[in-house]
Amino acid sequence: xxxxxxxxxxxxxxxxxxxxxxxxxxxxxxxxxxxxxxxxxxxxxxxxxxxxxxxxxxxxxxxxxxxxxxxxxxxxxxxxxxxxxxxxxxxxxxxxxxxxxxxxxxxxxxxxxxx
Amino acid sequence: xxxxxxxxxxxxxxxxxxxxxxxxxxxxxxxxxxxxxxxxxxxxxxxxxxxxxxxxxxxxxxxxxxxxxxxxxxxxxxxxxxxxxxxxxxxxxxxxxxxxxxxxxxxxxxxx
Numbered sequence: 001x002x003x004x005x006x007x008x009x010x011x012x013x014x015x016x017x018x019x020x021x022x023x024x025x026x027x028x029x030x031x032x033x034x035x036x037x038x039x040x041x042x043x044x045x046x047x048x049x050x051x052x053x054x055x056x057x058x059x060x061x062x063x064x065x066x067x068x069x070x071x072x073x074x075x076x077x078x079x080x081x082x083x084x085x086x087x088x089x090x091x092x093x094x095x096x097x098x099x100x101x102x103x104x105x106x107x108x109x110x111x112x113x114x115x
Numbered sequence: 116x117x118x119x120x121x122x123x124x125x126x127x128x129x130x131x132x133x134x135x136x137x138x139x140x141x142x143x144x145x146x147x148x149x150x151x152x153x154x155x156x157x158x159x160x161x162x163x164x165x166x167x168x169x170x171x172x173x174x175x176x177x178x179x180x181x182x183x184x185x186x187x188x189x190x191x192x193x194x195x196x197x198x199x200x201x202x203x204x205x206x207x208x209x210x211x212x213x214x215x216x217x218x219x220x221x222x223x224x225x226x227x
Contacts, residue, residue, distance in 0.1 A: 009155070033214050043203060045218040091157060095214050101165070102148065102173065103216060105157035
């Protein structure tokens with residue numbers, strides 16, 4: 001069975017601070033995909049990144065960066081110099097195995113960036 | 116137009132009423148899904164379909180039914196709505212070749 005744990009339910013930071021959102025996953029499959037989504041107050045899901053299990057390179061996209069470590073089954077997300085517009089709920093999700101039929105989501109981390 | 120369109124965007128209905136949420140896509144994907152989001156619980160899978168003749172239950176299918184009318188259309192029905200079905204519902208499609216998922220904008224359903 002697949003499982004995604006986002007231990008941080010809510011985080012508050014002051015604008016311009018860096019913040020890291022944690023994601024730990026469980027799967028027995030050797031082939032899997034990890035995702036991060038952003039859900040702003042308007043409610044839609046915004047795709048941020050997809051990473052497959054064979055690519056452990058960290059990725060940076062502007063102020064966003066992701067650290068994938070198979071040794072600890074973690075796929076953490078860092079926002080550098082946070083902005084008020086980053087306030088949202090962030091979901092980590094896992095798609096595992098060739099026969100898998102769904103994304104398994106974590107419960108989400110609500111990030112509040114205070115001006 | 117959006118790749119995955121959900122209608123309605125918002126709906127308030129009364130307990131015991133039948134309601135249908137509709138989803139259509141222009142991605143050309145064979146796989147379609149219905150998810151439910153409750154505060155603090157993330158998204159949970161209700162039903163999924165890999166093609167027109169294939170319908171499968173997900174984690175929380177009780178109280179729901181679906182219909183795959185065509186490759187591009189996948190509707191979710193609540194036969195007799197109850198208040199604990201108040202939630203945000205998402206339709207999604209996926210490409211089996213690279214597991215790219217596309218989500219609709221969501222339907223916010225309130226059962227009173």
